[in-house]
Amino acid sequence: MMNKEGLDPHFLHAWLAARSLARGLPMPLPDHGGLRVDTGSDMETVRWVFPRMADGLKALARTIHQPRQFVKVCETSEALRAALPTHWTIHAPSYVMRANGIMPRRQLPDGYSIAFEQSGAVTSVRIATDTGALAASG
Structure with a gap:
């Protein structure tokens, strides 16, 4: 699912759709070459998730000036830092979880x-x- 060119965009869309469904959030929408989910929580009002580094991510980051709006990309923290304006904060990494096949019962x-x-x-x-x-x- 992940290769040198990022995460398969179809897999990312399916993962975000399942996450939205499980959390009672709106479905992800295409935006700036990634996907946007309007989370509307006290901790996060909106998140954009990108399967790989993209020009749309860089353009989007320049337009965001409000707190609690997150940009996530399936890439290293260093690559994200290089794409963002200097005033942005990079949080600890998080991960897209997946399993291959049936999960064993333990x-x-x-x-x-x-x-x-x-x-x-x-x-x-x-x-x-x-x-x-x-x-x-x-």
Whole structure:
């Protein structure tokens, strides 16, 4: 899915669409050669995600002057820094997760429990400790 030219744009669109569906967000829209999701949260109002470095990303970055608007690209932090205006802040990297094939089922260690919740096409999974603390979710 990832090669020297970035991430497959169709895979990225599918991943973002599933993320939007799972989080109750609007579907991603094409914008500046990437995809835009209007997240509307207190932490992030909008995010643009690009499968690779593109001129549209550089042009977009020059027009953004409000906080909580994020630009993400499937590229190194150094490449992103070189494309952005100097006043931008680079956050720690995050990753597009994927699996090849069927995920194996494993037994949880003692002291953990798992709960599934189905809502339409979305299945949520939560793993908690025996004290109720969230250990993982997806």
